[in-house]
Amino acid sequence: xxxxxxxPKFQVLxxxxxxxxxxxxDMNHNSMYWYRQDPGMGLRLIYYSASEGTxxxxxxxxxxxxxxxxxxxxxxxxESAAPSQTSVYFCASSEYPGHQETQYFGPGxxxxxx
Amino acid sequence: AQSVTQLDSQVPVFEEAPVxxxxxxxxxxxxxxxxxxxxxxxxxxxxxxxxxGSTLVKGINGFEAEFNKSQTSFHLRKPSVHISDTAEYFCxxxxxxxxxxxxxxxxxxxxx
Numbered sequence: 001x002x003x004x005x006x007x008p009k010f011q012v013l014x015x016x017x018x019x020x021x022x023x024x025x026d027m028n029h030n031s032m033y034w035y036r037q038d039p040g041m042g043l044r045l046i047y048y049s050a051s052e053g054t055x056x057x058x059x060x061x062x063x064x065x066x067x068x069x070x071x072x073x074x075x076x077x078x079e080s081a082a083p084s085q086t087s088v089y090f091c092a093s094s095e096y097p098g099h100q101e102t103q104y105f106g107p108g109x110x111x112x113x114x
Numbered sequence: 115a116q117s118v119t120q121l122d123s124q125v126p127v128f129e130e131a132p133v134x135x136x137x138x139x140x141x142x143x144x145x146x147x148x149x150x151x152x153x154x155x156x157x158x159x160x161x162x163x164x165x166x167g168s169t170l171v172k173g174i175n176g177f178e179a180e181f182n183k184s185q186t187s188f189h190l191r192k193p194s195v196h197i198s199d200t201a202e203y204f205c206x207x208x209x210x211x212x213x214x215x216x217x218x219x220x221x222x223x224x225x226x
Contacts (some may be wrong), residue, residue, distance in 0.1 A: 004157070040123065042204055042216030043158070058213060090157055100146055100165050103214065105157035 002026055004106035006091050012112045013081045021076040021109050023091030029104070031097040032074035033058075034066060036087040037108070043090065049074055050097040081113045116141040118207050118217035126223045127195055135190040135220045137205030147188040148206040148214070149179055158204060164188065175199070200224045 007022045025032065030051045035043040035058075045058030047066040055066050063085060065077045074093075078085060089109045094101040121136040139145060146165050150158040162173025169181040179190045188205060205217040 040218045042118070042120075042206075042218045044216070045213050048213070092158075100163075102148075102160050102163065105150075105159065107155075107157045 004091055004093055004104055006106040006109050008109060009107070010110045012114065014114050015082060017081050018077070018079050019081065021089055022073070023075065023106060024073045025093040025104070026072065027093060027095075027104065028071070029093035029095050030071070031094045031101070032068065033092040033103065034064075034074070034076045035090045035092065036060065037090060038087050046076065083113045085111065086113045087111060116145070116207055116209055116215050118205055118215050120205055120217035120220050122220050123218065124221045124223065126225060128225050129197055130194050132191065132193050133195050133222060135203050135222070137188045137190065137217060139186050139188065139207045141186070141207060141209050143209050146208045147181060148208070149173065149177070149188070149190050150204045150206060152202045152204065154201070161190070161203070195222070195224050197224050197226065
């Protein structure tokens with residue numbers, strides 16, 4: 001039982017390049033989330049998927065797109081990377097989207113955009 | 115909109131000393147409160163959460179937190195820290211219908 005896995009662990013991009021961050025969970029959770037973590041700002045929600053087949057914007061969605069490929073997988077795409085997107089990206093999942101639910105986090109992807 | 119303030123960005127503490135990490139939130143409705151810990155180069159994991167009932171919540175690794183509704187606070191405490199408690203700690207709040215909102219984090223550095 002690996003929990004939440006993310007690939008890649010590290011990535012360096014040039015401005016304007018595109019890439020997709022992958023996330024998968026093996027806990028049969030319904031809800032999945034993408035956050036970015038910046039120093040002193042905690043984690044901010046980019047997009048989430050309350051259940052398979054649905055996605056919604058979070059607090060900071062501009063410049064990103066997501067795909068809930070199936071119940072296990074939730075990918076985050078940067079179409080044209082910008083230096084402001086340099087951050088650590090975390091994927092998380094929870095059994096349900098309810099407010100009492102604990103979220104389980106992956107190990108993160110460190111992205112540097114030059 | 116809800117917000118979460120962690121008053122200390124860094125807390126140095128000696129091994130076996132007590133530590134308190136402060137968290138205040140703003141919300142006019144009932145909230146659910148969480149503390150997460152992030153060890154170096156890892157993802158976040160849940161320390162404890164308050165959903166209802168007793169205002170004193172006990173979590174993993176000897177941590178506890180107290181919910182104070184009148185002061186809108188949810189401070190985290192540990193009576194005696196270990197080197198292995200060196201990490202960043204995040205307070206998070208969720209009101210019904212809203213998303214999880216995180217504070218800015220508090221880095222705890224435990225010194226021998």
